[in-house]
Amino acid sequence: MIRLTGLRKSFGGLQVLNGIDLFVEKGSCAVVIGPSGSGKTTLLRCLNVLEVPDAGTLSIADTSIDFHSDRKTDPAVVRAIRRQTGMVFQNYNLFPHLTALENLLEGQIVVLKRSKEEARRKSLSLLERVGLRERADMYPHQLSGGQQQRVGIARAMAMDPEVLLFDEPTSALDPELVGDVLRVMKDLAHEGMTMVVVTHEMAFAREVADQVIFMDQGVIVEKGTPGEVFEASQNERTLQFLKKIR
Numbered sequence: 001m002i003r004l005t006g007l008r009k010s011f012g013g014l015q016v017l018n019g020i021d022l023f024v025e026k027g028s029c030a031v032v033i034g035p036s037g038s039g040k041t042t043l044l045r046c047l048n049v050l051e052v053p054d055a056g057t058l059s060i061a062d063t064s065i066d067f068h069s070d071r072k073t074d075p076a077v078v079r080a081i082r083r084q085t086g087m088v089f090q091n092y093n094l095f096p097h098l099t100a101l102e103n104l105l106e107g108q109i110v111v112l113k114r115s116k117e118e119a120r121r122k123s124l125s126l127l128e129r130v131g132l133r134e135r136a137d138m139y140p141h142q143l144s145g146g147q148q149q150r151v152g153i154a155r156a157m158a159m160d161p162e163v164l165l166f167d168e169p170t171s172a173l174d175p176e177l178v179g180d181v182l183r184v185m186k187d188l189a190h191e192g193m194t195m196v197v198v199t200h201e202m203a204f205a206r207e208v209a210d211q212v213i214f215m216d217q218g219v220i221v222e223k224g225t226p227g228e229v230f231e232a233s234q235n236e237r238t239l240q241f242l243k244k245i246r
């Protein structure tokens, strides 16, 4: 579902991603871990071209794009990539002046040109799925952080993406609210959603990931199954990181 090769990105003089290759099978869950500042968020943002890479080739489903720092990317292809990738942000990024339901309606009506009725039906069924059907008419400030994040996930799903990208979805939450959000993510993974998740939740990575990717200083140091990375790694940098977070 995702094929990424040779990704490079720098900000000013700072090289943040230094040749990343990433392959994610349809229906699988890849979890990206690594120290703060290693480039995890930038990698995720490159996957839906919120950041434009300096170099690399990205294919998502049947759309492909080549990046070159000296050439402008085709806006139609960027739109196609964005259409196929839903993003769930650390700080939810809900529209504060819209209810939970309206947050889900907006993109479906404006971007996908769905009828109000169809969009409403889809939205209510997604809110039901994340356990918030009865909060449909509440505004973000009337919801807990965990509820807002579940609305954020439902909103991303409403666009029928091929891939869901999660950028530290639980790190802004009080600990007692984390479980509900992780449960929704687990359900999605078990239902066959293709997911890339940047997180510090190692228990989630162990239980749900098909592939764990350890990044440090802008490169992928190691990738493998949770067993390979968490139990059997021989890599000094991986071992040091795991020791610190344990």
Ligand code: ADP
Pocket: 011, 014, 016, 034, 035, 036, 037, 038, 039, 040, 041, 042, 043
């Ligand atoms: P991580 O998600 O692993 O913590 P990030 O991808 O957020 O890492 O950041 C990697 C590096 O890139 C950091 O040094 C960060 O300061 C820098 N960086 C990220 N975004 C920008 C930006 N828009 N402008 C300049 N530097 C950035």
